[in-house]
Amino acid sequence: MGEIIHRSKTRPVKVGNLTIGGSDELIIQSMTMSKTHDVKATVDEINRLTEAGCQIVRVACPDERAARAISEIKKRITIPLVVDIHFDYKLALIAIEGGADKIRINPGNIGRREKVEAVVKAAKAKGIPIRIGVNAGSLERHIVNKYGYPTADGMVESALHHIKILEDLDFHDIIVSMKASDVNLAIEAYEKAARAFDYPLHLGITESGTLFAGTIKSAAGLGAILSKGIGNTLRISLSADPVEEVKVARELLKSFGLISNAATLVSCPTCGRIEIDLISIANEVEEYIQHIKAPLKISVLGCAVNGPGEAREADIGIAGARGEGLLFKKGKTVRKVPEETMVEELKKEIDIMAEEYFKK
Numbered sequence: 001m002g003e004i005i006h007r008s009k010t011r012p013v014k015v016g017n018l019t020i021g022g023s024d025e026l027i028i029q030s031m032t033m034s035k036t037h038d039v040k041a042t043v044d045e046i047n048r049l050t051e052a053g054c055q056i057v058r059v060a061c062p063d064e065r066a067a068r069a070i071s072e073i074k075k076r077i078t079i080p081l082v083v084d085i086h087f088d089y090k091l092a093l094i095a096i097e098g099g100a101d102k103i104r105i106n107p108g109n110i111g112r113r114e115k116v117e118a119v120v121k122a123a124k125a126k127g128i129p130i131r132i133g134v135n136a137g138s139l140e141r142h143i144v145n146k147y148g149y150p151t152a153d154g155m156v157e158s159a160l161h162h163i164k165i166l167e168d169l170d171f172h173d174i175i176v177s178m179k180a181s182d183v184n185l186a187i188e189a190y191e192k193a194a195r196a197f198d199y200p201l202h203l204g205i206t207e208s209g210t211l212f213a214g215t216i217k218s219a220a221g222l223g224a225i226l227s228k229g230i231g232n233t234l235r236i237s238l239s240a241d242p243v244e245e246v247k248v249a250r251e252l253l254k255s256f257g258l259i260s261n262a263a264t265l266v267s268c269p270t271c272g273r274i275e276i277d278l279i280s281i282a283n284e285v286e287e288y289i290q291h292i293k294a295p296l297k298i299s300v301l302g303c304a305v306n307g308p309g310e311a312r313e314a315d316i317g318i319a320g321a322r323g324e325g326l327l328f329k330k331g332k333t334v335r336k337v338p339e340e341t342m343v344e345e346l347k348k349e350i351d352i353m354a355e356e357y358f359k360k
């Protein structure tokens with residue numbers, strides 16, 4: 001398949017104070033692990049996610065207790081809240097009433113038409129969107145029978161089926177996900193979806209695995225999709241603390257230059273010329289810059305032989321030089337710093353540069 005640029009050509013859909021679609025921006029989402037009816041635990045988790053850079057959060061809504069907790073959770077968080085519902089339209093109505101900023105429900109699974117109409121009417125009245133979540137593992141039986149097994153065409157057919165139900169009720173604030181745990185299937189499904197409709201796409205490789213394997217699988221799949229200009233919001237799904245999902249999402253967007261409020265670390269792969277304990281320095285600097293909201297490029301290099309030259313593109317960095325380091329800015333050496341204070345000095349300089357960036 002050829003080049004597709006779908007991202008900015010999608011329909012803008014409001015979710016709380018954010019807009020998904022209609023631009024090049026990608027919104028980072030995650031999902032809580034706490035029991036949603038446990039308001040304190042859920043709010044604490046959401047606040048940790050917000051701190052890490054999560055922009056929209058989703059909670060599971062398996063029962064009425066969870067649905068009734070939405071209004072209290074909403075009062076205590078600062079980012080838009082998505083409520084994930086399977087089948088039960090009454091839970092959707094309670095969640096919408098409680099202030100959900102978006103619901104994830106497949107209209108074709110709700111049942112009788114009156115029930116679908118009630119949910120759509122409530123969502124319209126509050127001006128909130130509905131995400132249709134197509135999942136290769138739970139495609140409608142008639143679609144699986146038609147294709148024999150879950151295929152990208154089958155997934156698009158399922159999406160169009162749910163979309164039509166909403167469009168027939170004159171509802172268009174729709175976001176669609178096309179999740180599969182098979183990377184090739186997910187890539188094909190998102191490409192075909194991008195060609196089939198202009199609703200914004202929520203990206204994800206579902207059940208991708210643990211922190212290490214799932215990060216690689218998600219980066220491989222979502223990287224291919226993002227590189228085609230597809231995707232308006234994303235969630236990395238990991239069997240790990242959801243804060244890790246947000247970190248991975250931010251790092252992935254950085255790789256494509258699709259995030260403007262994050263600093264990037266460049267560190268050398270190390271070799272026999274290494275003059276400082278580069279691996280621990282790189283890890284410490286990486287951890288530190290998680291909270292830097294300016295798009296700075298920071299470089300940490302093991303030696304000065306190629307150091308400043310290799311780092312010409314960086315805003316600031318350190319190159320090791322036998323027990324000390326050369327601190328450089330924009331490729332020019334500024335001063336020497338002893339190894340013991342090197343990281344602290346670099347952190348201070350990063351803070352100054354970040355402050356200057358926001359003064360501009």
Ligand code: SF4
Nearest residue numbers: 268270271274302303
């Ligand atoms: Fe080796 Fe120096 Fe390059 Fe690092 S910066 S890979 S230590 S030559």
